[in-house]
Amino acid sequence: MADMTGKFFWYELMTSDPQAALAFYGDVLGWTSQPFGGEGMDDPYHVVSGSAGAMGGVMAIPAEAKDCGMSPWWGGYVGSADVDADAARLSAAGGKVMRDPEDIPGVGRFAVMSDPGGAVFMLLKGSSPDGMEPAPPMAQGHVGWHELYSGDFDRDLAFYTGQLGWTTGDAMDMGEMGSYQLVSQTGGTDFQSMTGGIMPRPREVPVPVWLFYFVVRDIDEAVAKVQAGGGQVLNGPMEVPGGGWIIQATDPQGAMFALVGGRSAA
Template structure:
């Protein structure tokens, strides 16, 4: 079983319209969904699956979060062997605990933190000792790239590499936008092992945030589905190193997400 500690492995959308989001992403990404544990409540947690199995969940924004002004948002969970100990350790390294460790019945123990620059991430230790296998690289519907729009580039880079053991690859000069630092959660240094990047937050992005790139086949076909479903393309399609094409977008409820795919793919 794969070691998921220190790596993003589960992705969660909190939204104002779960059913609308399920329909939108189902069309754009081909996801299937089912209520967690067979729940039949009026407001279930839906587990979504891509081509290689479950990858995340979609839920309504909790009342307490809505009262605090939370807008629709994609978040990511990083695997933890001990959520309480990791929350304390990461706080000493410059993170801030936004929600103290607590149990999710039938799932595991989690906490919500901000990194030194202010971007939010979650820690999770599942109840099951078996864990889950990560999807193969670039599996359809799964996350193929993780991108941090950092509020403090130097501190955040040191934080993720130092605290989670991520490795670094090429640092690309983007001119006035600063440096785009390739990172790998799995420790490899060559380009094939890179699965994310850290860059200074662009002016047009209002707050530091993690952006997750979901894999599609043909990027142009996906763009048309995003538009037809009520989403908005913010940037792209744009070619990136390695031959892929990307877009950044918002879904109909306003949550920011991204896609990566090919041109002319089936």
């Protein structure tokens, strides 16, 4: 099995309406889903699968988070060999422990972190020794790109490369918006190895955040499904290097997400 230490490998939507979200993303991305644990619960955790297998989950916003004003949100889990040690190490490097390490019965041990600029991510060490295999590049319904709207570009870049072992590729000058730095979670430096980008947070984005790009077959078909399902396209379709097309959007409950895919009409 692949070593997922230091890499995003699981993605989770906390939402105000799990059933509506499952229907929306099932139509847009072709996901299948099944409840996990908690048989008979009003709000079970739903594991969602793309074309290459399970890749994330959908759950209701916990009551304590809702009381603190949490809005629907996509979060990502980074693999950890030792959650407690990594939480302490990342905190010493400028990150922050937002929720102390704890166990999830039957799943593993996790902690909620933020990077130096304030974007939130999670650490997770699974309880199963089998681990997970990463999906093939651009597998339908899986995450094909990771983009950080950074609250502190220089410190965040140093944090992820220095602490998680990510490598950098080219940096693209975006004028007034600053630099878009390509990064790889797999150790490569060529364009084909890149798995995401880090850029200064745009003014229209309210807080630093990780944005995940889910893979679709055709971007125009996906846009039509997003809009028909009650979502809102914020930007795009826009062509990006490598021949792909992207959009940024919000789902009907307000969670921000993004899509990447081909364009049959192009």
